[in-house]
Amino acid sequence: MRSAQQVKLEKLHTKQAEIGRAFNESRRVVIRCGRRFGKTTLLERCASKWSYQGLKVGWFGPTYKLNLPTYKRILRTVQPVVFSKSKIDQVIELNSGGCVEFWTLQDEDAGRSRFYDRVIIDEASLVSRGLRSIWEQAIAPTLLDRKGHAIMAGTPKGIDPDNFFYEACTDKSLGWEEFHAPTAANPMLDPEAVAKLIDEYPALVYQQEYLADFVDWNGAAFFSEDSMLIDGQPVEYPARCDQVFAVIDTALKDGLEHDGTAVTYYARNKIEGVPLVILDWEVLQIEGALLENWLPLVNARCEELARETNSRQGNVGMWVEDKASGIVLLQKAKRKGLPAYPIAEKLVDLGKEGRALAVSGNVHRGEVKFSRYAHDKVMNFKGQTRNHLISQVCGFRLGTKTPHHMDLLDCFTYGVAISLGDSTGW
Template structure:
């Protein structure tokens, strides 16, 4: 009995690009967020493996590959003959397969042969992808005269980024398709049209128009957007809840790094959605962090009273890495309300997190209280407002110093409290 597999329906622009995969040997797709890139690629991988073709899927990391592995497996399950979640391999009837590789491995794909190759989120691989493509991935297509497709959302103007090269240097042989967010007819056109007013211009150009943007010299977060008529705001007399975010030192063996904490008030109906009430950045030995954390919780209790928080102190969010793991475990034993920051958000990196919360800041949803704005501390011999300096001094497209813990807690706080079901 013939097994049937139901494929997801594509919109018109996805169909156009899908047809190009069979007409050209090398196709690169430059698309905006919510266009449906991954849906298209997953559908292609499923269809080809169902037909008995061998497919190699190459993504930046194992974690980014895993959701796609699960979705492809679920769709193709009627004809699967073997599978391995650990190795991320799906084998189907007629000799087809989908094998997943991480681009963190410069030898990804060596010793294999494929009919089709998919390189997903190529723009996220800053350096080394061209060498991996030329030396490891492209040779897998020789046996069966296979085809390749690469896709991603632009990430700055970077001549060393292979995705950028493939889109802009026609001599490399890639046929480019440009698909801004508005190309997806399944999205609400009114909501898409409003995006231009909800994000900083450069963010809108990159993330939704899918254009290559030169970020050099541009301050990412504007102080003007963090104030109200040029002034910080007063503490609210009523708010829904208060919470804190902690970014601990000792995540990467950097014992001289700081531990930052930010205290915030969340308003879901009236008032400013997110107000930064207070912050601190300290150098503290890892063994003493668990003794320090109760003071953070007590500060939240005091702020809950001061701001009339209806739901009170809802807890402290901590990176689930390095000393953060110990903090979370110790807090559970002490009965403190401490929670891990979602792993996907941590893995986005500083630039990714900043991009994800840029719209909230641009729209004025995040404000500095007078206390947080006027606060000055001495840290590593420098007396200043370290939170304001790190947030407003952040630049995309330049090498970011590792000691940007205050920036991290700022972005985490905005993402955790203002994010929705579509992400951050």
């Protein structure tokens, strides 16, 4: 693409180019692909090219936050020929008369009153309900004036007849031409590393995330207790470790139907030994006004565990979800000089299922173990005496409605992601 002002486009690999050619030939295309295949790169390149050619492009994504990185990348690509732009409204207008306008699928009226030559619906599988009605009532009509084309893309997220992405891929009567592209279809990735993925993740996770298959999660335990034991037994506290830290998940509400406040304690080993050992846990219902008095007790427990495990860096702090009563705790910690930090917003935004998928490889590879103390511990919570950590973590089922009170599960997935990193690189 050349003119007095040049725009440089990303080079496509073979499978991307094959799918890209179909965008002009088919009125409706749906892409079902594995992680790191390069679907968003392909879609961003197409949006840049089409707007440069004077076409009007509507980009629809699940949230404003997910749209923003794409807005920025497209803007950088077409910068030499930009007529006007707005980061707030997420609109890019070009000298050619073309444009890229971004919408969130949280808005049931997304796209109404507009008209487009091309529509892109990215990460469609993340919209679990309502996308079909938004498509039929708001998005599809934007294509009538110009006989426009639509592209929908995503990575499968279970078998769900109410998910429009799943419907578009499996119900041919809806008129979408499907392209299936597993992760291995990207020749730019290291083939040896891709081949190892099958051993690094639970079978169903690998099948969904990398083969891009629709997987039935109903009834399947997501985190295996055995994978967090050694020869069927929990581990002893490490004689030495690098760090001790805690993760806190809080709630202001009282009553049996609401969340409790939970904390898990970890020992991190970066060089030798088990990478992450769960040392202790606690779950309780506590009034918001009393949380400030509870936080120093959590820090004191971290100090105690740091001494017991001979932590080289000692107690490195407490990570807290930065919302609701968590904000109160972080403010309290700052005033008292306690080491407390907000959990990364992008990790919070993943939700329970997203975080579980993200850390599944770490657990499957045996990088996380229960200490004997944490494994054998029982306590009464909401009238039930049991090991609530094991009950919540090993009782979690993907693809089913998750019970509201899964605060220890949140602490668990946060702790693994914060300390070990996850598949997207925390």
